[in-house]
Amino acid sequence: MNDRQLFLVDTTMRDGSHAVRHGFTGDQVAAIARGLDESGVPFIEVSHGDGLGGSSYTYGFSGTNEFDLIKAAGKVIEKGKLTVLLLPGIGTIEDLKRAKECGAQVVRVATHVTEADVSAQHIRAAKEMGMMAVGFLMMAHMASPEVIAGEAKKMESYGADYINLADSAGYLTPKGVADRIRAVKDAVNIPVGFHAHNNLGMASANSLAAVEAGAVYIDATIGGLGAGAGNTQIEAILAILKREGYNIGGDLYGLMDLASGVVRPMMLRPQEVDAGSLMLGYTGVYSSFLLHVYQAAEKYDLDARDILVELGRRKMVGGQEDMIIDVAYQLKAGARQ
Numbered sequence: 001m002n003d004r005q006l007f008l009v010d011t012t013m014r015d016g017s018h019a020v021r022h023g024f025t026g027d028q029v030a031a032i033a034r035g036l037d038e039s040g041v042p043f044i045e046v047s048h049g050d051g052l053g054g055s056s057y058t059y060g061f062s063g064t065n066e067f068d069l070i071k072a073a074g075k076v077i078e079k080g081k082l083t084v085l086l087l088p089g090i091g092t093i094e095d096l097k098r099a100k101e102c103g104a105q106v107v108r109v110a111t112h113v114t115e116a117d118v119s120a121q122h123i124r125a126a127k128e129m130g131m132m133a134v135g136f137l138m139m140a141h142m143a144s145p146e147v148i149a150g151e152a153k154k155m156e157s158y159g160a161d162y163i164n165l166a167d168s169a170g171y172l173t174p175k176g177v178a179d180r181i182r183a184v185k186d187a188v189n190i191p192v193g194f195h196a197h198n199n200l201g202m203a204s205a206n207s208l209a210a211v212e213a214g215a216v217y218i219d220a221t222i223g224g225l226g227a228g229a230g231n232t233q234i235e236a237i238l239a240i241l242k243r244e245g246y247n248i249g250g251d252l253y254g255l256m257d258l259a260s261g262v263v264r265p266m267m268l269r270p271q272e273v274d275a276g277s278l279m280l281g282y283t284g285v286y287s288s289f290l291l292h293v294y295q296a297a298e299k300y301d302l303d304a305r306d307i308l309v310e311l312g313r314r315k316m317v318g319g320q321e322d323m324i325i326d327v328a329y330q331l332k333a334g335a336r337q
Helices: 015-019 026-038 066-076 093-101 116-128 145-158 174-187 203-212 234-243 252-266 275-283 287-300 304-313 323-336
Strands: 002-013 043-046 081-086 106-112 132-138 162-166 192-195 217-220 246-248
Touching: 002 015, 002 026, 002 192, 002 234, 015 287, 026 043, 026 066, 026 252, 043 066, 066 081, 066 093, 081 093, 093 116, 106 116, 116 132, 116 145, 132 145, 145 162, 145 174, 162 174, 162 217, 174 192, 174 203, 192 203, 203 217, 203 234, 217 234, 234 246, 234 252, 275 287, 275 304, 287 304, 287 323, 304 323
Parallel strands: 002 043, 002 217, 002 246, 043 081, 081 106, 106 132, 132 162, 162 192, 192 217
Antiparallel strands: none
């Protein structure tokens, strides 16, 4: 038995928002949150897929106001901590204050992997509000372990309670994950976590590699529901970690029942590694771009894979969704010449 305590962070109602086109209802959120809480999941994240304030033309409008969804979750969570995501430049400190009023206890402040400095005021504000604050570094494949360690130290200095690395494109393989987790763990005096996408079919393997390298917090979703091919499947990673002897709580049967009885009927499409999501991982493109790319491909009669290749070549990152249409238009114009 490994005595190090591990914690699951469920992001079904945040990252999974991408996969349902931000269409969660209050009743759906309440049902998922209740099931997660009853199954002993300690952190339950609810936000627009792009975090607080993400409901917009650029990122996709929410079917239900996100603060109403946060309230719906807050009413049924009794043991876990209601968590939100905030991307500086999209969400504001005022949004965070409102989320706290709706019951949020934890905020994960997310930036591009080399831009930790933009998180300073948001992490400090969260701590002043009495919230747990997490430094969340996205697109971790786009920087070396040494660079990421330096960015993590910045977030620690701002007051972050732990650092979370996100393989937002599902690009990494276990060695790349382990190298990055170890570098951050060696650089900071706070815990480290990991967030995987399954675009290359590596989410569970990468999450296990993160734990073996020292990660304490592991992100996952019910049924793997999330952007691209989805996230680490919470039922699967819990089974793996329990079988490997790690000290982790959670009701495996309860999570399996929640997946089959509640979440899978909500899915708009299977969470699988299809051509589009595979190309996300192969080219290193932000996972939440996928549905936007499909729309652009249909509009301009293009192969979605060609758009993804060009986005990867240009090293587009989260927040540049508006460039998808530009790239599609340019590819179509070039094809006509």
